[in-house]
Amino acid sequence: MTIVGIVGSGPTDILPKFVEYQSKVDYWIGADRGAYTLLENNINIDFAIGDFDSITMDEKEKIRRAASNFKEFTAEKDETDIELALLQAYELKPTKIMLFAVTGGRLDHTLANIQLLMSIKNRKIDAVIIDQQNQVELTLPGKYVVEKDDEYPNISFLPITDRVKGLTLTGFYYPLTDETIFFGSTRCISNKLLLNNGTFSYSEGILLFIKSRDLT
CATH class of the missing domain: 3.40.50.10240 (Thiamin pyrophosphokinase, catalytic domain)
Structure with missing residues (x-):
């Protein structure tokens, strides 16, 4: 690697x-x-x-x-x-x-x-x-494991295509199951993991996966 x-x-x-x-x-x-x-x-x-x-x-x-x-x-x-x-x-x-x-x-x-x-x-x-304050990754359709990161505890998902289909979040404070979210939506802003890890998956579109923290 x-x-x-x-x-x-x-x-x-x-x-x-x-x-x-x-x-x-x-x-x-x-x-x-x-x-x-x-x-x-x-x-x-x-x-x-x-x-x-x-x-x-x-x-x-x-x-x-x-x-x-x-x-x-x-x-x-x-x-x-x-x-x-x-x-x-x-x-x-x-x-x-x-x-x-x-x-x-x-x-x-x-x-x-x-x-x-x-x-x-x-x-x-x-x-x-x-x-x-931020870590930004671009993801394509698939399933991903998210590890808990105390330095960047806030997790957001932003669609950068017209829509993202089949978005499922497990192990998150705000879970989703097979949802479609659209470009411009703020529905998946500021989520958090419940335990040490969780997963997200989707079948169509492109997502920005953002981990962030608030500066004190």
Whole structure:
């Protein structure tokens, strides 16, 4: 099992504690300023990728010296820096990709990065977006086991297709059996597990599976 961590240029004040993920990630990729974020957190940079238009020349030189691989692109390009980082990640044949610092800034960037989860899933690779308050995964029809996570206790399901059919939730405070929910519905927001695990399943559509927590 190979896990790749990608760090983007999003706000660093909503990053989770990297120490919780360092032992899980096999390769770290910094996309643009994300490479400097890795440097600041004393994490080895396996790949630094991007146009590096959001950092100073001095910061870029520090990244160049620290990174095992440094790949600079022109600012005028078809792919975003995160997309370039994903292309590099695919070459590493990962089973899972963790994306950090890709939320919390510009809304267009956040939404685009969430949509990128679909392109990752199409390659049969698991992926999760992680920040201090949320973990976001895209799922396709099937049955899934959800483990209780005290750090992210709230669980929500958001349809991103016109409808999701056959949604069944077991082991949740608010259970469902073979329900159809529609795009725009808030019915499956803020659920919780009753015990240490539960399951959800559905037969048609695409769901965002979100674990979150309230900051105190």
